[in-house]
Amino acid sequence: MRFLRHFSLAILLSWAFMPMAGASSSKHTELMESVHQFLYQEAHALGNEVVINLREPSPHLPTCTNPEPFLTNQNKAPLGRVSVGVRCGTDSRQVRYLQADIDVIGSYMVAAVDIERGAQITPDMLEEADGNLGDLSSRAITDSDDIVGKIARRPIASGTTLQSHFVEAPHLVERGQRVRVIAQGAAFQVSREGEALEDGAMGEDVRVRFGSREVLTARVIERGTLMVDF
Incomplete structure (x- = not known):
C-alpha cells in the first residue's frame, strides 16, 4: 500500500508540473517553472513528498521576465492554499500574485500514551504518524525536539496530534x-x-x-x- 501511495503521488506530482497546452501556457512557461521550483524548495523541508497545483495567470497579462518568487506570508508554512508573489523585470518593480495548493506528505508527532497535565514530555510518550501536513492545524508539531522536555498544559489523550499550545517550556x-x-x-x-x-x-x-x-x-x-x- 505504501508503494502504491508513493506511486500515485509521483504521478500527481508529474501532472502538477506539466504545462497546459496553448499560447498562454508557452507565454508564462518561465514564470510557472520558476514558481514551481521555488515552492518545491520551500515545501520539501517539511516532508519527502510534495504535490503542487499552481494556477496559471491570465493569458492577457504580459510575460514576466526574470521572475523572482517570494512567499507573501513568511510566518506561515507553505501548506494548503498559498499566495505567491513574483517580481518581474530587470528592475523587479512589477509584482504579480499567483495562487497554489500544496500538499506535503510527512511525519508529525502524536501522543503514544495518555499524558497528564503538568507532566514533562519524554521521548517514550511520543510516536510519529504520517499524513498530509496540510490537513493539520498550523500549530501541529512535526519535530520531537520541539516538544521533548516541555510541560503539558492540559491532559492529552493517546493518539492525539500534538500542538504547540498543548505544552509550555518549564x-x-x-x-x-x-x-x-x-x-x-x-x-x-x-x-x-x-x-x-x-x-x-x-x-x-x-x-x-x-x-x-x-x-x-x-x-x-x-x-x-x-x-x-x-
Whole structure:
C-alpha cells in the first residue's frame, strides 16, 4: 500500500508540473517553472513528498521576465492554499500574485500514551504518524525536539496530534525565588542577587526586585540565573 501511495503521488506530482497546452501556457512557461521550483524548495523541508497545483495567470497579462518568487506570508508554512508573489523585470518593480495548493506528505508527532497535565514530555510518550501536513492545524508539531522536555498544559489523550499550545517550556525561575542577575557589557561583567517577581522559562524576560524599590527586567539564561545586556 505504501508503494502504491508513493506511486500515485509521483504521478500527481508529474501532472502538477506539466504545462497546459496553448499560447498562454508557452507565454508564462518561465514564470510557472520558476514558481514551481521555488515552492518545491520551500515545501520539501517539511516532508519527502510534495504535490503542487499552481494556477496559471491570465493569458492577457504580459510575460514576466526574470521572475523572482517570494512567499507573501513568511510566518506561515507553505501548506494548503498559498499566495505567491513574483517580481518581474530587470528592475523587479512589477509584482504579480499567483495562487497554489500544496500538499506535503510527512511525519508529525502524536501522543503514544495518555499524558497528564503538568507532566514533562519524554521521548517514550511520543510516536510519529504520517499524513498530509496540510490537513493539520498550523500549530501541529512535526519535530520531537520541539516538544521533548516541555510541560503539558492540559491532559492529552493517546493518539492525539500534538500542538504547540498543548505544552509550555518549564520554568527555570519561580516567582519569589532568590536569583542571580548578571549585567554584561563589552568590557565588564558584574552580578547581583535579587527576587524574581514572576515565573520565567528559558529566554523569557522576568522582572527582578533589588532592595525595596529598584526593579529591572532581565532575561532567563539558566535555572536561577538571568542576564541584562548592555
